[in-house]
Amino acid sequence: MSLFASWYAAVLQAVSNLVGDAQTWLFVSVVQPTLYRLDMMSLSDLAYDATFWFIAGALQIAVVYAVLRPLETWRPLESWQDRKSVRVDVIYTLISRLGLVGLVFFFTLQPAFDALQAWLQLHGLFNLNLEQLVPGAFAHPVLGFLIYFVVLDFAGYWYHRWQHQFQWWWELHAVHHAQRQLSLWADDRNHLLDLMLLQSYFAALALIIGIEPGQFVLLTLLSGALQSLQHANTRISFGRLGERLLVSPRFHRLHHAIGYGHELNHHNRARIYGCNFGILLPWWDILFGSADFDTPLQPTGVRAEVEGEDYGRGFWAQQWLGLVRMGRQLRRGLPPVFGRA
Numbered sequence: 001m002s003l004f005a006s007w008y009a010a011v012l013q014a015v016s017n018l019v020g021d022a023q024t025w026l027f028v029s030v031v032q033p034t035l036y037r038l039d040m041m042s043l044s045d046l047a048y049d050a051t052f053w054f055i056a057g058a059l060q061i062a063v064v065y066a067v068l069r070p071l072e073t074w075r076p077l078e079s080w081q082d083r084k085s086v087r088v089d090v091i092y093t094l095i096s097r098l099g100l101v102g103l104v105f106f107f108t109l110q111p112a113f114d115a116l117q118a119w120l121q122l123h124g125l126f127n128l129n130l131e132q133l134v135p136g137a138f139a140h141p142v143l144g145f146l147i148y149f150v151v152l153d154f155a156g157y158w159y160h161r162w163q164h165q166f167q168w169w170w171e172l173h174a175v176h177h178a179q180r181q182l183s184l185w186a187d188d189r190n191h192l193l194d195l196m197l198l199q200s201y202f203a204a205l206a207l208i209i210g211i212e213p214g215q216f217v218l219l220t221l222l223s224g225a226l227q228s229l230q231h232a233n234t235r236i237s238f239g240r241l242g243e244r245l246l247v248s249p250r251f252h253r254l255h256h257a258i259g260y261g262h263e264l265n266h267h268n269r270a271r272i273y274g275c276n277f278g279i280l281l282p283w284w285d286i287l288f289g290s291a292d293f294d295t296p297l298q299p300t301g302v303r304a305e306v307e308g309e310d311y312g313r314g315f316w317a318q319q320w321l322g323l324v325r326m327g328r329q330l331r332r333g334l335p336p337v338f339g340r341a
């Protein structure tokens, strides 16, 4: 094994030991007694897994905050009168990253995916397992990780394009874009329905390509940390080469630009629905003609909101108004007998 591979394995081991110890402690001292008192010990296995995601998420938030908050204070990109709207994003981050969204998915949609997986296996369908397809590559943990990284990111790029392409879908994704004060907390500001769609999309993909659980944990945590960085309110540059290798804060911020990054643009056919849709890699934008590295940064937000439409201040208002807008768009596609908004 090369030096890098053994270093990678050692770091992975240290982190998983730390999380594992904390998981055991929290489970034994808090979760298990609570389940026992509520007579819900049948959920013990699930609760043990959920405790893991809770600890890993808390650790991730702590690291991200410790690194990015000083940068935001030291070299802010925008200065704000107040940070009220950022506070809602903190709630979004806690809900997403401490595992609550994952739990909701587990109870609502996971059973359907499990049944589908069993059915596919029974009929010998969809055995396109990446590890079987390129067996040699996965013997090396770093290479295996990189392959998953690229494949999942490619899938993520197209999911994001569709969020902008379909008007009803955009109304959900607009919850993310309506934040005008982008900060390290802004990444998780999403519509819950959109999050369920996203989870289903990746669950379906996992059925087809198979994802090794250990790799999946690492991918999730790394991807979340990088996306927090992309939204941070700070002047940092990846350099000309760096921003072509990995999505930089500048690159993603331009995607949030009002009237530029994410709206219909008839002047430039190559950028039909805006620019810079990449999640972690800008390569797909470069490949499919949606990359923009040159336009200067502009204010971020949604044009309709800037012009006065209410997108909600609090969590529930933002969620509810997203559904209302989506319903309005869906009714537009129906015959007139259903009434048009």
Ligand SMILES: [Zn+2]
Pocket (backbone or CB within 6 Å): 160, 163, 164, 173, 177, 255, 262
């Ligand atoms: Zn977007």
Ligand SMILES: [Zn+2]
Pocket (backbone or CB within 6 Å): 176, 187, 231, 252, 256
């Ligand atoms: Zn964003």
